[in-house]
Amino acid sequence: MFEGMVHMSRNYITEVNDINIGPLQLESGATIPSVSLRYERVGPVGAPVVLICHALTGNHVTIGNNEEPGWWSGLIGHRLAIDTTKYQVITFNVLGGCNGSTGPLSINPNNNRPYGKNFPNITIRDIVHAQYLALKRLQVDEVFAVVGGSLGGMQVLEWGLLYSNIVNRLIALAVTPTLSDYGIAYNYISEQSIISDPAWNNGDYNSPSEIRGLEIARMIGMVTYRSAELFHERFGRAESSDGFSVTSYLKYQGEKLASRFDPNSYLTLLQAMNSHDIGRDRGGWKEACKKYTCPILAISYEYDLIYDPNSIAEFASHTPNATYHHVSTKFGHDGFLTEFEKWSWMVQQFLES
Numbered sequence: 001m002f003e004g005m006v007h008m009s010r011n012y013i014t015e016v017n018d019i020n021i022g023p024l025q026l027e028s029g030a031t032i033p034s035v036s037l038r039y040e041r042v043g044p045v046g047a048p049v050v051l052i053c054h055a056l057t058g059n060h061v062t063i064g065n066n067e068e069p070g071w072w073s074g075l076i077g078h079r080l081a082i083d084t085t086k087y088q089v090i091t092f093n094v095l096g097g098c099n100g101s102t103g104p105l106s107i108n109p110n111n112n113r114p115y116g117k118n119f120p121n122i123t124i125r126d127i128v129h130a131q132y133l134a135l136k137r138l139q140v141d142e143v144f145a146v147v148g149g150s151l152g153g154m155q156v157l158e159w160g161l162l163y164s165n166i167v168n169r170l171i172a173l174a175v176t177p178t179l180s181d182y183g184i185a186y187n188y189i190s191e192q193s194i195i196s197d198p199a200w201n202n203g204d205y206n207s208p209s210e211i212r213g214l215e216i217a218r219m220i221g222m223v224t225y226r227s228a229e230l231f232h233e234r235f236g237r238a239e240s241s242d243g244f245s246v247t248s249y250l251k252y253q254g255e256k257l258a259s260r261f262d263p264n265s266y267l268t269l270l271q272a273m274n275s276h277d278i279g280r281d282r283g284g285w286k287e288a289c290k291k292y293t294c295p296i297l298a299i300s301y302e303y304d305l306i307y308d309p310n311s312i313a314e315f316a317s318h319t320p321n322a323t324y325h326h327v328s329t330k331f332g333h334d335g336f337l338t339e340f341e342k343w344s345w346m347v348q349q350f351l352e353s
């Protein structure tokens with residue numbers, strides 16, 4: 001699907017486009033003078049809107065097309081669990097991202113240079129607020145469901161507290177009510193890996209693909225997104241002339257991310273994840289849980305190192321109208337991006353309930 005492309009029949013819309021929401025005041029008090037969000041929108045005109053929130057390195061291309069399927073094309077589409085014959089599905093590239101929305105790669109109108117490392121600190125609430133304003137511009141005043149995992153799940157939880165008046169259902173995957181200290185610790189190691197790389201050059205680098213610190217950050221991430229069991233099953237200490245198979249896999253994943261992601265955007269989003277705490281200024285997370293008014297489906301994934309299944313179960317037990325499911329998987333945290341046959345039925349059932 002090409003950016004800016006719109007196919008609109010009388011009854012059905014398929015588009016990737018940008019929407020400008022003007023200046024955005026952040027939770028910190030700072031203002032970004034002009035914010036634009038890129039989005040993908042697919043589904044029948046006038047159908048109930050399902051808003052999808054992507055994870056750390058995801059983007060707005062959730063469904064994609066036959067040539068380039070999106071990252072959730074196994075879950076969302078024609079007659080799939082999130083059925084694009086019934087729902088109009090909208091995904092925004094997040095504020096602070098690097099796939100078309102305003103972020104560190106964007107030009108700062110105050111000096112006509114890319115923001116780079118001077119992009120302001122943002123929070124999950126800022127990301128959600130920007131989406132809310134964008135939906136208003138798109139004349140969407142009711143959201144049937146908000147769905148997302150990990151960083152996307154953080155947005156789902158905030159949607160249910162910031163804009164409960166327009167949301168009917170929440171589906172929060174692989175996410176806890178606060179980012180754990182363990183999660184913050186791994187984010188710190190990733191951040192240090194990037195900023196201590198001389199090629200990062202204090203955020204003023206030549207090309208992201210030169211920044212080995214980003215590759216290493218991705219390797220660290222990949223180890224936390226999977227499980228020891230999965231690695232053992234896949235790699236079994238196999239070796240080639242390049243060394244262990246598992247190390248060649250991590251090298252490949254590191255290089256792949258560095259070829260598609262902006263390091264300053266990665267840093268911005270890690271810092272936004274660290275801010276995640278539904279209880280901030282709401283009397284703590286257990287008090288915040290009591291404020292949810294719509295039904296919530298919370299799903300945890302076995303071996304998720306960062307978003308502990310027990311914490312997700314505890315969140316659900318404190319939240320009125322929450323349904324909790326646990327998925328058995330060796331994929332760990334990345335379970336929300338894989339093995340849809342194991343859990344997509346829960347999503348479908350919840351949307352139809």
Ligand SMILES: CC(=O)SCCNC(=O)CCNC(=O)[C@H](O)C(C)(C)COP(=O)(O)OP(=O)(O)OC[C@H]1O[C@@H](n2cnc3c(N)ncnc32)[C@H](O)[C@@H]1OP(=O)(O)O
Pocket residue numbers: 054055056057058059071245246248249250252334337338
């Ligand atoms: C929701 C979000 O925001 S995240 C966005 C989705 N993420 C992405 O698209 C990028 C990250 N990708 C992923 O996380 C994964 O591909 C998933 C979760 C989507 C799917 O996971 P898996 O099917 O387990 O893929 P896996 O992690 O094994 O990666 C496979 C790749 O590693 C390569 N690979 C596998 N073993 C090795 C090895 N020993 N040495 C080198 N490369 C290897 C494969 O060739 C394959 O390459 P390709 O991606 O170019 O086709």
Ligand SMILES: N[C@@H](CCO)C(=O)O
Pocket residue numbers: 055056057058149150151225334337
């Ligand atoms: N695989 C996911 C993990 C973070 O939730 C990503 O790359 O965004």
